[in-house]
Amino acid sequence: MANPMRDQKLDTLLSSAARVFAQHGYHQTSMRDLARASGISLAGVYYYVRSKEELLYLIQRRNFEAVIAGMRRALAGVTNPVERLYRFVDNHLDYFATHMAEMKVLSHEAGALTGDLLQTVNDMKREYTRVLMDILAELEASHGPAHLNRRVAAYSLFGMMNWIYNWYDPLGDVGVELLSQSVCRLFLGGYVGLPVPESSLPQSAAG
Amino acid sequence: MANPMRDQKLDTLLSSAARVFAQHGYHQTSMRDLARASGISLAGVYYYVRSKEELLYLIQRRNFEAVIAGMRRALAGVTNPVERLYRFVDNHLDYFATHMAEMKVLSHEAGALTGDLLQTVNDMKREYTRVLMDILAELEASHGPAHLNRRVAAYSLFGMMNWIYNWYDPLGDVGVELLSQSVCRLFLGGYVGLPVPESSLPQSAAG
DNA sequence: GTTGGAATTGAACGAGCGTTCGAAAGACCG
DNA sequence: CGGTCTTTCGAACGCTCGTTCAATTCCAAC
Numbered sequence: 117m118a119n120p121m122r123d124q125k126l127d128t129l130l131s132s133a134a135r136v137f138a139q140h141g142y143h144q145t146s147m148r149d150l151a152r153a154s155g156i157s158l159a160g161v162y163y164y165v166r167s168k169e170e171l172l173y174l175i176q177r178r179n180f181e182a183v184i185a186g187m188r189r190a191l192a193g194v195t196n197p198v199e200r201l202y203r204f205v206d207n208h209l210d211y212f213a214t215h216m217a218e219m220k221v222l223s224h225e226a227g228a229l230t231g232d233l234l235q236t237v238n239d240m241k242r243e244y245t246r247v248l249m250d251i252l253a254e255l256e257a258s259h260g261p262a263h264l265n266r267r268v269a270a271y272s273l274f275g276m277m278n279w280i281y282n283w284y285d286p287l288g289d290v291g292v293e294l295l296s297q298s299v300c301r302l303f304l305g306g307y308v309g310l311p312v313p314e315s316s317l318p319q320s321a322a323g
Numbered sequence: 324m325a326n327p328m329r330d331q332k333l334d335t336l337l338s339s340a341a342r343v344f345a346q347h348g349y350h351q352t353s354m355r356d357l358a359r360a361s362g363i364s365l366a367g368v369y370y371y372v373r374s375k376e377e378l379l380y381l382i383q384r385r386n387f388e389a390v391i392a393g394m395r396r397a398l399a400g401v402t403n404p405v406e407r408l409y410r411f412v413d414n415h416l417d418y419f420a421t422h423m424a425e426m427k428v429l430s431h432e433a434g435a436l437t438g439d440l441l442q443t444v445n446d447m448k449r450e451y452t453r454v455l456m457d458i459l460a461e462l463e464a465s466h467g468p469a470h471l472n473r474r475v476a477a478y479s480l481f482g483m484m485n486w487i488y489n490w491y492d493p494l495g496d497v498g499v500e501l502l503s504q505s506v507c508r509l510f511l512g513g514y515v516g517l518p519v520p521e522s523s524l525p526q527s528a529a530g
Numbered sequence: 531g532t533t534g535g536a537a538t539t540g541a542a543c544g545a546g547c548g549t550t551c552g553a554a555a556g557a558c559c560g
Numbered sequence: 561c562g563g564t565c566t567t568t569c570g571a572a573c574g575c576t577c578g579t580t581c582a583a584t585t586c587c588a589a590c
Contacts, residue, residue: 156538157538159539159580160538264501264508267497279479282482298479303509366551366571367568
C-alpha cells in the first residue's frame with residue numbers, strides 16, 4: 117500500500133501548490149497554474165489528487181496535523197500554566213514562520229472547503245482550540261480570575277497569531293523567538309495581569 | 324453631476340454585493356450572483372459599476388473611509404493616550420460589529436485588488452496604521468518604555484481586531500462594548516503593563 | 531525481449547465566467 | 561404627442577475553468 121516514491125512526489129506537489137495558493141489565492145489559481153509550478157502535466161496532477169479541493173484539503177490537513185503534533189510534543193510533561201501557554205504560542209508561531217505559504221493557505225482559505233473535507237479540518241480546529249481554552253482555565257486557576265471572557269481571550273490570541281501572514285517577514289529583523297515572546301507577553305500581561313520578566317520565558321520550546 | 328437617486332441604488336448594490344462576497348468570497352461570487360442578489364439584471368449591474376473589481380474596490384474604499392472618519396471624530400480633542408487607544412479600538416470594533424459583511428470583505432479580500440485600486444486602499448491602510456503607531460508612541464512616552472517592539476504590537480492589535488470576522492457573532496452574548504474593553508485591556512496590560520480598571524475606560528466612545 | 535502495472539500525457543468536453551452592445555422601456559419637459 | 565436623456569435588459573461573445581480518458585511511455589521482473 118505504501119509507496120514512498122509516490123508520496124514524495126505528492127509532497128512536492130503539495131508544497132509547490134501551497135506556494136502558488138499563498139501567492140494568488142485558492143480560487144484565483146487554476147489547475148494549469150499548479151501543473152506549471154510543479155512541472156507535471158495538467159492531467160498528471162489528477163494522478164496524485166482527486167480534485168482541486170482535495171489538494172487544498174491535503175495541504176490544510178497535513179500542516180494542521182504537524183502543528184498539533186508539535187504542540188503535543190511541546191506540552192508533554194510541562195505543568196506550569198505560564199510555560200504551557202508559552203510553548204503553545206511558540207510552537208504555533210514557529211511553525212507559522214517556517215511554513216508561511218502553507219499556513220497562509222490554512223488561515224486564509226479556511227472557508228474554501230466544503231462537506232466532509234471542511235468538517236474534518238474544523239474538527240481539528242475544535243480540538244486545537246480546546247487545548248488553548250484548557251490552558252487558559254489552568255492559568256486562571258493559578259493566577260486568579262481573568263480580566264476578561266475566556267473565549268474572547270482565546271480568539272484574540274488566535275487573531276494575533278494567525279494574522280501574521282499579513283505582515284510578518286520571516287527573513288526580516290524580528291526573529292521568531294522575539295515574536296513568540298512578544299505575543300505571550302502581550303497576552304499574559306493583559307489576561308491575568310502578569311508582567312512577564314525575561315527570565316520566566318524559556319529560551320526555546322525544545323525539550 | 325450629483326445624482327442622489329443613482330447613488331442610492333449604487334449603495335444598495337454595494338451592500339448586497341458585500342453580503343454575498345462575505346458569504347461566498349469574492350472570486351467564488353459571479354456577477355450573475357450579484358445581479359440576482361440585488362434584483363438588477365446582469366447587464367444592469369454594469370450601468371452602476373465598471374467591473375467586478377471596481378465593485379470590490381468601492382466596497383473596500385467606502386467602508387474604510389467610514390472607519391477612518393469615525394476614528395478622527397473619536398480622537399478629536401482627546402489627549403490622554405490610554406483613552407485615545409481605547410477610542411481607536413472601540414471605533415474599529417464598533418464599525419466592524421455593525422458592518423460585519425463589509426469588513427469581512429475589507430479584511431479578507433485585501434489581496435484581490437490590483438493596480439491603482441489596490442494602491443489607493445493600501446495608502447488608506449498606511450495612513451490608518453500610522454495613527455495607531457503614533458498612539459503607541461504617546462503611550463510609551465507617558466507610561467514608560469514598552470515591553471515589546473512597537474510594530475509587532477501594532478500588528479498584533481490589528482490581528483486581534485481584524486480576526487473577529489472569523490468567530491464573532493454580533494447577536495451573541497458578547498456585546499461590542501465588552502469586546503472593545505477586552506481587547507483594550509489585553510493590549511494595554513501586556514504593552515505597557517497597565518492593569519486597566521473598569522473606571523478608567525469610558526462607557527462609550529461617543530462625545 | 532516480452533509482459534504488466536505504474537506513471538504520464540495531449541486533447542477534448544461541457545459549463546460557467548466577465549463583459550459588451552443594441553435595443554427597449556421609463557421619466558421628464560415642451 | 562414628440563423628443564431626449566437616463567435606466568434597464570436579453571442575448572451573445574470569447575475565454576478559461578475543472579475534469580476526463582484513451583493512448584502512450586517508463587521500468588522492473590521474468
